[in-house]
Amino acid sequence: MGRQPRQPRQEAGKRGEDRGRHQEEEWKDFPMFLPFRMSLPENHCNHIVKRVKMIDNDNKDSSSRVAVRVDRIKTTERMASMKVLIVPMFARATTSGPWSRALAISKALDDAGHEILMGVATDGNCDPPAGMATFQIPAPSPLGLPSFLSRNMLPALSKLGVVGKVRIKSFEEVLHFAGALDYRYICDSVEPIRKAIRRFSPDAIYSEVNISAILAARIEGVPVFGSSSYTTRKAYASAPKYASGVRRFISEFSLPPINSSLELFDWLERKFIPSTPSLEPVDDPNVVYCGFMKKPVDFDERQRKDLILVYMGNGSVSSKKLEKTLTEVFSDSDYSGYKVIVAGSKGKKRIGNIFFEKRAEFSRLFPRTKVFINHGGQNSMMDGISYCVPQIVFPSKAFERNFNAQSLERVGAGINLSAKGLNPDSLHEALSAIESNEAYYKDNARSLREELISLGCTDTIIRTMLDVLDRA
Numbered sequence: 001m002g003r004q005p006r007q008p009r010q011e012a013g014k015r016g017e018d019r020g021r022h023q024e025e026e027w028k029d030f031p032m033f034l035p036f037r038m039s040l041p042e043n044h045c046n047h048i049v050k051r052v053k054m055i056d057n058d059n060k061d062s063s064s065r066v067a068v069r070v071d072r073i074k075t076t077e078r079m080a081s082m083k084v085l086i087v088p089m090f091a092r093a094t095t096s097g098p099w100s101r102a103l104a105i106s107k108a109l110d111d112a113g114h115e116i117l118m119g120v121a122t123d124g125n126c127d128p129p130a131g132m133a134t135f136q137i138p139a140p141s142p143l144g145l146p147s148f149l150s151r152n153m154l155p156a157l158s159k160l161g162v163v164g165k166v167r168i169k170s171f172e173e174v175l176h177f178a179g180a181l182d183y184r185y186i187c188d189s190v191e192p193i194r195k196a197i198r199r200f201s202p203d204a205i206y207s208e209v210n211i212s213a214i215l216a217a218r219i220e221g222v223p224v225f226g227s228s229s230y231t232t233r234k235a236y237a238s239a240p241k242y243a244s245g246v247r248r249f250i251s252e253f254s255l256p257p258i259n260s261s262l263e264l265f266d267w268l269e270r271k272f273i274p275s276t277p278s279l280e281p282v283d284d285p286n287v288v289y290c291g292f293m294k295k296p297v298d299f300d301e302r303q304r305k306d307l308i309l310v311y312m313g314n315g316s317v318s319s320k321k322l323e324k325t326l327t328e329v330f331s332d333s334d335y336s337g338y339k340v341i342v343a344g345s346k347g348k349k350r351i352g353n354i355f356f357e358k359r360a361e362f363s364r365l366f367p368r369t370k371v372f373i374n375h376g377g378q379n380s381m382m383d384g385i386s387y388c389v390p391q392i393v394f395p396s397k398a399f400e401r402n403f404n405a406q407s408l409e410r411v412g413a414g415i416n417l418s419a420k421g422l423n424p425d426s427l428h429e430a431l432s433a434i435e436s437n438e439a440y441y442k443d444n445a446r447s448l449r450e451e452l453i454s455l456g457c458t459d460t461i462i463r464t465m466l467d468v469l470d471r472a
Helices: 012-027 031-037 042-058 063-076 097-111 147-159 171-178 183-200 211-220 244-252 261-267 319-330 362-368 378-386 399-410 424-436 438-454 458-471
Strands: 083-088 115-120 134-136 204-208 224-227 271-273 287-289 307-311 339-343 349-351 354-357 369-374 391-393 414-416
Touching: 083 097, 083 183, 083 211, 097 115, 097 204, 097 378, 097 458, 115 183, 134 183, 171 261, 183 211, 183 244, 204 211, 204 458, 211 224, 211 244, 211 261, 224 458, 271 458, 287 458, 307 319, 307 362, 319 339, 319 354, 319 424, 362 369, 362 378, 369 378, 369 424, 378 391, 378 399, 378 438, 391 399, 391 424, 399 414, 414 424, 424 438
Parallel strands: 083 115, 083 204, 115 134, 204 224, 224 271, 271 287, 307 339, 307 369, 339 354, 369 391, 391 414
Antiparallel strands: 349 354
16 A cells, blocks of 8 residues: 655644734734735744844833834845755765755855755765754665665776766666665655654755655645756656656655656756856746856966866776876876876875875865866866866766766867767867967856856855745
């Protein structure tokens, strides 16, 4: 027998009536607010009542000071205080994208005075800062395999470069490979999110491409927002054959039927794309472009460019092949004046002017970087643009990285090596092309940077969420 869907918040009506009567009594004590009381959302009004009571108690003998503070509340407290539950995508493979974006959103919400609760998993990617409110969600197991098998499988495949050789054509395949579409995992992950929703009572859920969060929000009747991209859409590419577990779960809860799991992203109130129409043109009324997730810092472009920065992510190319290619190219005397830093290496070592580092402080290195060689990941690409650095991209066989590389080349901010592959000849040719026309690539990257900043970053996400919730 299938699971019975929980009727969301059936008792809310009666509780709401009781709260409403109590709040109306409280508001009678503050007649100066009555003219605009009805235009404000409930949680906003509650916050004002608490603030005014505090002010009134602190200023019983000074009506003028009370008036000044009340006027300040009138102008600032129209920005409602939200409670937002955030859930990033989890994966056993090393991937910084979803977690770093979820972290950027949570920090922006917290800085703006909103309350957040973050879902985390022991997947090796989540690293919540001290003091962050979190709750635990199980991590998926690749392909739904038993944990004892998958725990050592991915690191071994990554080390051999096998991951980079697997052709992945859609985001649905990514979810399948990660184990996020496995029926048992969906059941195990949706339940703790539902419990967190009941306990935390959020105004909204934010899904950083986590389908379990979307399902839990739909069952509990909570508005859900989330990140999106050109390549996570069913219209770009899908693999419905892997979505049988999702369809089974949806049927058990009598939710709207789907064919592809990527259709769940159409349940989002708004889809935030951390990019620009120039790079990811999507025609969808619910899409909101927000540009960078974090507004780039100012830097001095006149700094000497004496670095070449390399970051190939996890498994895009075998470490042995990468080392051989870089050694052959950068042993050339043409590059003897540059320090080549290879970030994300398995171990720390030096070969001539090439330095292999486990970790690198990108914010310190980018202002001095002449060329950024990378795997086409969303975060890497945006980092390069934020510092106006020309890029050489080898996306391997990953579909979304191929799209990123093509987009970057199309707008003239980088060179795509997907067709030629990463080898000494192709890399040397790309470096020469950028050297001979550096101003062209830098100017285009600078224009993209300005366009991305103009889209508002996380401020746009917060403002849009508030607008949608206020109209609900």
